[in-house]
Amino acid sequence: xxxxSTTLHGVPPSPTTMMMQRGRDLRAAGKDVVSLAGGEPDxxxxxxxxxxxxxxxxxxxxxxxxxxxxxxLFEAIVDKLKRENSIHHITPAxxxxxxxxxxxxxxxxxxxxxxxxxxxxxxxxxxxxAPMILLHHANPVRVPLAGDDHFCVTVDLLEQQVTPxxxxxMVNSPNNPTGRVLSRTEIDAIVYVATAHDLYVxxxxxxxxxxYGDNVHYSLAxxxxxxxxxxxxxxxxxxxxxxxxxxxxLAGWPVVxxxxxxxxxxxxxxxSFTMAAGVAALTGPQECIEEMVAVYDQRRRxxxxxxxxIPGIECPPIEGAFYVFPRFTQTHKNSLEITQALIDAALxxxxxxxxxxxxxxxxxxxxxxERTQDLEKMLDRMAQVVPTL
Numbered sequence: 001x002x003x004x005s006t007t008l009h010g011v012p013p014s015p016t017t018m019m020m021q022r023g024r025d026l027r028a029a030g031k032d033v034v035s036l037a038g039g040e041p042d043x044x045x046x047x048x049x050x051x052x053x054x055x056x057x058x059x060x061x062x063x064x065x066x067x068x069x070x071x072x073l074f075e076a077i078v079d080k081l082k083r084e085n086s087i088h089h090i091t092p093a094x095x096x097x098x099x100x101x102x103x104x105x106x107x108x109x110x111x112x113x114x115x116x117x118x119x120x121x122x123x124x125x126x127x128x129x130a131p132m133i134l135l136h137h138a139n140p141v142r143v144p145l146a147g148d149d150h151f152c153v154t155v156d157l158l159e160q161q162v163t164p165x166x167x168x169x170m171v172n173s174p175n176n177p178t179g180r181v182l183s184r185t186e187i188d189a190i191v192y193v194a195t196a197h198d199l200y201v202x203x204x205x206x207x208x209x210x211x212y213g214d215n216v217h218y219s220l221a222x223x224x225x226x227x228x229x230x231x232x233x234x235x236x237x238x239x240x241x242x243x244x245x246x247x248x249x250l251a252g253w254p255v256v257x258x259x260x261x262x263x264x265x266x267x268x269x270x271x272s273f274t275m276a277a278g279v280a281a282l283t284g285p286q287e288c289i290e291e292m293v294a295v296y297d298q299r300r301r302x303x304x305x306x307x308x309x310i311p312g313i314e315c316p317p318i319e320g321a322f323y324v325f326p327r328f329t330q331t332h333k334n335s336l337e338i339t340q341a342l343i344d345a346a347l348x349x350x351x352x353x354x355x356x357x358x359x360x361x362x363x364x365x366x367x368x369x370e371r372t373q374d375l376e377k378m379l380d381r382m383a384q385v386v387p388t389l
Contacts, residue, residue, distance in 0.1 A: 009110075011131045015355035018338070034378045035349040036366040038174065039323070041241040043295075045287040049240060052264075052280030056273035064096040065272035068385040069097030069249070073275045075233035076282040077249055078244040081232070085219035087251075089227045094253040097259055097278070099270045101206050101235030102120075106233050108131050108202055108250050110167075113138045118165040122153060124325075124356035124363070126176050126204070132255070141166065144359045147327060150316055151178045151359075167354030168200045171220060172205040174320025175358050181215040181319040187223065193224045200255075202231050206248075207240040210287050215319045221252070231255050238322075239289050242282045245274045255321050270338040276297050296322045298377055299368040306379040312386045314364040322369040325353065327362050331389040335361055341389055346381035 014348075016037055023035025023121075067076075075090035087204040096103040113119070115137035123130045123142035130140035143161045145151040158169070171190060173182040180188070188260050194201050211217060214382035221230040235248030247270050250259065263269070303324050307315040312330035342348045342364070353363030361375040368375060 003148050005348065006232075007135060007137070011134050014131075015265075016125050016351050019349055019351050023344070026343075026347065026349070031347055033347045033349060034381070035372075036368075036370055036374070036378060037349045037351045039238070039367055039369065040243045041292060041369045042237065042371055043241040043292050045241050045245070046281075046285075048284045049161055049277050049280045052284075053235065053245070053273045053277035054353060056276035059141045061272045061276060065269050065271060065275060067264050067269045069095060069270070070275045071196075072279045073097055073129065073249075073282075076168050076279045077251065080282050081219075081221075081251065081266075085224040085232075087219060087227075087232070090221075090232075090251045092278070094112075094256050095249060096256050096263060097275060098235075098248045098263065099267050100246040101204070101233055101237065102128065103267055104233045104235065104248040105204065105248040106127075106135075107259040107262050108173075108233060108252075108255055109133060109136050109138070110262045111255045111351045112200055112324060113169055114300065116165060117167045118163050119168040119170060120158070120161050120166060120199075121170045121357075122172070123149070123358060124353065124360035125170070126172060127351075127355050129170055130357070137351065139165070142357055142359070144357075146358070147316065149361070151175075151180050153182065153189055153193055158189065159197075162197050162199075164192070166197065168202060170202045170204065172204040172206075173217065174210060176207065176321050176323050177323050177351070177353070177363075178316070179318035179321050179323055179325060180258075181211060181217065184218065184242075187220065191218065191223045191226055194229060198229075198231050200231065201226065201346065205232060205234045208234070210293055210296060210322055211320045212293075212300060212318065223296050228253070233315070236278055236281055242277070242281065243291065245277060246270065247274045247278050296368060297371075299372055302372070303366075303368055303375055303379065305385070307338075310383050310386050313382075323365050323367055325360075325363050325365050327353075328364065328386065328389065329362075330387070332352045333389060335364055338389060339364055343383070345388075346378075346385045348378050348381055348385075
């Protein structure tokens, strides 16, 4: 038989998805596993959002919706960008609603890239960025960030990776996996490099509301000179605990014009009733976010305090998102071997840091968007196992 796709043969499956499935398999086998490999809030979707979706279903809103989003959701997104992000240039024609923020990124890359283009990604970075770039026959170029320097972004680090083929810089703040929130100085560095080298910026802001302490989220599209070169990607999964609804969006011109063409020939649209739920999420009470973040903050402090007492673990402070990213300092094992050892000896499932790029080697990512009792169980087991790695 003729060969299958060589492109897909060269792209690994998602490590987080694989580790999440590993946790499910162990649980199905009757093991008392603590699975912290995913990135899903353990909260149910807030009731007012669910009810909006149910009302839409009961009203017969189960047919093909507008491919790019409903007028009501467009309006809600435009108002949200003005109100929360100081972005005033976006109109409904510059927005595309998608079946999940992951598809929004994929469609954005499709609209931006030609084969052979270089795309800079900050390393460590979310596991799907590099494979998405490869699937568009472009080149992921990693900007190595040093854990010893708190994974800080500088002009020098960025410019060292710029090539004549560089077209896009991908940015995620608050960051998965590191928990970093870009500072004012780092935002200025990104703006300088993007404008100096005429780069597009994909600003993945899916964790924008999950912040701790005095940390502030800056939206790059609101920065001087960035309106026409920044594509904002966001969604509802993290802030509103809507992972199963599969609803995201992107905003930016002229990329959206091409992304809309791409979507009509691929995913077509998000589901009709999920868009009604999205309107309720953006326009309804926001206290649900504050309540969830307060719980994440309690868990964050619980885990960070416990890690300080475990020999062989160093964990940077977590400024946003809902992950901890500890480094294992008293072992010769690599991050994949560490992750496997934690599964074998402690039935604790994380995601190896190397899945997020070479700069993540030696680290393991754990989600704190899980039940507090599971985190406590994880900490007890790691206190016994980590010193023996």
